[in-house]
Amino acid sequence: MRKLPTWKELTLAGIITEAGNSVEYKTGNWRTLTPVVNYDECIKCGVCWSFCPEYAWEEGEDSFFKLNTDYCKGCGICAVECPRKCIKMVEL
Amino acid sequence: MAKKVGIEAAIAIAEAAALADVDVVSAYPITPQTHIVEHLAHLVADGILNAEFITVESEHTALSAALGASLTGARTFTSTSAQGLALMNEIVYITSSMRAPVVMALANRALSAPINIWNDHSDVMSVRDTGWISIFANNAQEAYDLTFMAFKIGEHPDVLLPVMINFDGFILTHVIEPVVLFGKEDVEGFLPPYDHPYKLDPDRPVTMGPVGLPEIYTEVKKQQDVAIRSSRSVIDAVFKEFAERFGRKYSAVETYAIDDAEVVLVTQGSVTDAACFVVDEMRKRGKKWGVVEIRLWRPFPFDDVGSALTSGKIKCVVVLDRAISFGGPAGIVMSEVRSALYHVPNRPIVIGVTSGLGGRDIMFEDYVRMFELGEEALRTGKEPEMVTIIGVRE
Amino acid sequence: MIEIRFHGRGGQGAVTSAEILAQAAIMDGKYAQAFPSFGAERRGAPVQAFTRISNEPIRIRIGVYHPDVIVVLDSTLIQSENVFFGLKEGGLAVINSKESPRELKERLGFKGRIITVDATKIALEELGVPITNIAILGALCRGRPDLAKMESLEYFIAERFPHLKEKEIRSFRRAYEEVSE
Numbered sequence: 001m002r003k004l005p006t007w008k009e010l011t012l013a014g015i016i017t018e019a020g021n022s023v024e025y026k027t028g029n030w031r032t033l034t035p036v037v038n039y040d041e042c043i044k045c046g047v048c049w050s051f052c053p054e055y056a057w058e059e060g061e062d063s064f065f066k067l068n069t070d071y072c073k074g075c076g077i078c079a080v081e082c083p084r085k086c087i088k089m090v091e092l
Numbered sequence: 093m094a095k096k097v098g099i100e101a102a103i104a105i106a107e108a109a110a111l112a113d114v115d116v117v118s119a120y121p122i123t124p125q126t127h128i129v130e131h132l133a134h135l136v137a138d139g140i141l142n143a144e145f146i147t148v149e150s151e152h153t154a155l156s157a158a159l160g161a162s163l164t165g166a167r168t169f170t171s172t173s174a175q176g177l178a179l180m181n182e183i184v185y186i187t188s189s190m191r192a193p194v195v196m197a198l199a200n201r202a203l204s205a206p207i208n209i210w211n212d213h214s215d216v217m218s219v220r221d222t223g224w225i226s227i228f229a230n231n232a233q234e235a236y237d238l239t240f241m242a243f244k245i246g247e248h249p250d251v252l253l254p255v256m257i258n259f260d261g262f263i264l265t266h267v268i269e270p271v272v273l274f275g276k277e278d279v280e281g282f283l284p285p286y287d288h289p290y291k292l293d294p295d296r297p298v299t300m301g302p303v304g305l306p307e308i309y310t311e312v313k314k315q316q317d318v319a320i321r322s323s324r325s326v327i328d329a330v331f332k333e334f335a336e337r338f339g340r341k342y343s344a345v346e347t348y349a350i351d352d353a354e355v356v357l358v359t360q361g362s363v364t365d366a367a368c369f370v371v372d373e374m375r376k377r378g379k380k381w382g383v384v385e386i387r388l389w390r391p392f393p394f395d396d397v398g399s400a401l402t403s404g405k406i407k408c409v410v411v412l413d414r415a416i417s418f419g420g421p422a423g424i425v426m427s428e429v430r431s432a433l434y435h436v437p438n439r440p441i442v443i444g445v446t447s448g449l450g451g452r453d454i455m456f457e458d459y460v461r462m463f464e465l466g467e468e469a470l471r472t473g474k475e476p477e478m479v480t481i482i483g484v485r486e
Numbered sequence: 487m488i489e490i491r492f493h494g495r496g497g498q499g500a501v502t503s504a505e506i507l508a509q510a511a512i513m514d515g516k517y518a519q520a521f522p523s524f525g526a527e528r529r530g531a532p533v534q535a536f537t538r539i540s541n542e543p544i545r546i547r548i549g550v551y552h553p554d555v556i557v558v559l560d561s562t563l564i565q566s567e568n569v570f571f572g573l574k575e576g577g578l579a580v581i582n583s584k585e586s587p588r589e590l591k592e593r594l595g596f597k598g599r600i601i602t603v604d605a606t607k608i609a610l611e612e613l614g615v616p617i618t619n620i621a622i623l624g625a626l627c628r629g630r631p632d633l634a635k636m637e638s639l640e641y642f643i644a645e646r647f648p649h650l651k652e653k654e655i656r657s658f659r660r661a662y663e664e665v666s667e
Contacts, residue, residue: 004307007314012252013191014304014312015290019297098512098520100505124524209524263547267521268508365545453548 027054031074033089039064041086048078048087096272101232102127102265104273105171105197105257108239110141111274112195112283115166118146118157122176123209124261125199129171151176155183155194162192162254163300165291167243170194173261174201174215181219187254188223189316190301193246193286194254196224197239200361200414201261202450210451211261213360213414216389217424219256223316225323226389228361229259232271237340240279244330247286251323258389260362262451274338282337320391327388344388345396349375351404353382355466358401358411358429360386363454367412370459381463382406386425397432401440408441408466409433413479414448423479443469444479458482487540488633490626491550493569494559497529499619503557504535506623506642510634511539513641519544532567539633557626558582559605559618570596580626582606582618586666601629603661612657613650620647620654624661636662 011017035048042064049057049065056072057065079087099107106128109117117136119129135141146161148154151172162168172180177198187194203214216226225245229235235257242255259265290298304312324344331342348368350356359367364385371381384400386393401409413423421427426444433439445462448454461482469475490507494500501522508520516539523534536550552572561583563569573579577598582605583590590600605621612621620643627636643658644651 005311007311007318010308010311010315012290013189013300013315014302014308016299016302017290019299096512098509098518260547262521262524266524267519267547268505268512269519269544270512270517362547366547369545455548455551 026070027073028068028070031069031072032091033074033076034069034072034092035067035074035076035078035087036090037065037067038086038088041084043084045083047081047083051077051081053077093275094272094278095275096270098268099232099271099273100127100266100268101235101259101271102199103131104232104236104271105239105259106131106135107273108236109169109195109197110135111240111276111279112167112169112243114141114143114169114243116144116146116158116161116168117170118148118154118161118168119170119172120148120151120154120176122151122173124201124211124265125171125173125176125197127265128197128199132169151179152183155180155187158194159183159187159190159192160292162187162194163190163288163292165286165288165293167247167286168192168194169197171197171199173199174203174209177215177219178203184219184224185222186301188320189312191252191316191319192254193243193252193288195239195242195246196254196256197235198256198258199261199265200258208450209261211263212449212451213258214416216256216258217415217417220390220424223253223320224390225251225253225255225320225327227255227257227327228385228387228389229257229264230362230364230385230387231264232267232269233340234342235259235264236271236273237334237338238342240274240283241330241334241342243286244283245323245327247284248323248326248330249287249289251319251326252288253320253323258361264362278338282333324388324391324393342387343396344386344393345400346385346387347400348383348385350382350384350400350406352380354380354405355408355410355463355470356382356384356401356406357459357462357466358384358386358409358425360389360412360414360425363412363414363448366454367459370456370463373456374460374463379463380405384409386429392428392432394432397429398436401429401433402436406440408443408470410462410466411442411444412462413444413446416446416449416479422477426479441466441469441473441475443476445482446479447482449481452483454482487538487542487544488554488630489550489552490537490539490555490557490633491553492535492537492557492559493563493567494533494535494619495529495563496531496533497617498559499617500533500557500559501535502646503559503619503623504537506620506639506646507537507626507634508539509642510638511537513638514635516541517543519547521547523549532563553577555580555626555630557622559622561585561606564590564594570594573598578629580622580629582622582625601625601665601667603665605657605661608657608660608664612653612660621657621661624658624663625665627658628662628665629667
């Protein structure tokens, strides 16, 4: 287990000096079900991207949204919100 | 050039903030503080003070904006009273916890209900435990000097805490009296530039005020408590430097005529001078009375209070509270004094009185009554637990 | 220490009178203090303001209960308020009134020293508004020349009313001259 800082070691008021350090916190291993997209039906609307609580959907060169499995925790919000219902939660 | 002028205390405080060349003023008007921010608004509008004056829709926002400004590295001033402070309360705690050295002039006023705009210390006592350095000014000169010094204390790299300067509403804020005002050249070099080690800067991003999980929160609080306790040496050093340079002396605890006094009255704020006046008058009639003022309220000067109240011939300490801790063990200041003396062998008797609530004048006879209650306690050897409210109609 | 209590109505400038007097006394090298008695103020309501002047630092900050001088900016206050409350024996009452001091004393059964001036008439003629705070200072200065020098008072009158200073100083001087004793 990581050693926690003493009050003397802690930064002033607990300020976090490494900006954007939430990328180090990988939530991908929480997943039981994984969203799988039927890209034939997908209209690139980005609703999955905007609703994802972990910012796991990333827009590709072709404007389709691809899943970053380092961060997808399998919550299924994207599948519920997808207007084309082309995301299915499956056990892989 | 320093010059002595007849000026309202509130205006003098605004001038002190201007002298400190504040970058941001964020405040919402409330009686009896209003003249301070009105004057600062004038100074900014007239181009005399180069600062951002943030007009806001409430005190909660006033302090929120001040906090944010302070954390960008801007020297920041705000001011409020009573209900305004109550509305700020959430951010009062956050400002000290986030280590933002905002300076606040608190024009002490009673808390409602019933609605009361006049002076007592209910407001400052309500934020006693919020981690702000808290200092009392007794007259307009002190209000001016201490407001100016507050920036140097709070912004010190070993401190980085907000500072509250207390001064009594109306009976001090609205009084015109002689004040020596500095020119910019007089104070050259006294107040170093403010620099926060982690200021909000897009080129060097940090996260301030993050979630503090149970694993972290305790350590942050310990750090904060150590910071305010350690601020004492900085406060003393700033007072000393000010005295050496400008000749006016300030101490955490002030004493008056206590060398041979048997009964002393403990005061805070502008009633101190009046209590000293009463002591002078009553000494002509043979009364050996004295006054001890707790100027520095937080960090509480336990050792100084203890040594002042156990010096000489003091046998009884009467503590004047200007607020009530409802259902509490005693007066708020009185409890602190008792705890400062708890471990002292043969400690003096400590009794509590409350007076001057909601702007009721404390008359000469009222002070005499306070000292006489002390004499009575000495005669009977009884140390009542509860405070006596002076002059309440029974 | 000399204690002065001003009685006026909200909007007549009693607070300004008290403040200018204190500022002038401070300029003369004395210690002085001025402050208003704040109530639930509104235009027309009775208000009080206080000035203390001393050769020593002033250490008390309560209202003036035993004045050496009372200054009444509005004659109607004599009927509705006890403006004489606590006035020291041998004290002075400076009253804005058309009546002579003798008439007032007889009517009120007051035995002490009264001086009067028709400050409302002066203010209306000089300023066009019935704001008597500067005229009454002229009368006060005549009754108690020891409080502050006329030129010090005029300095602060001019500072306070940069756009009206000639008119205000004229009403101040006229009141000084037109006092009845």
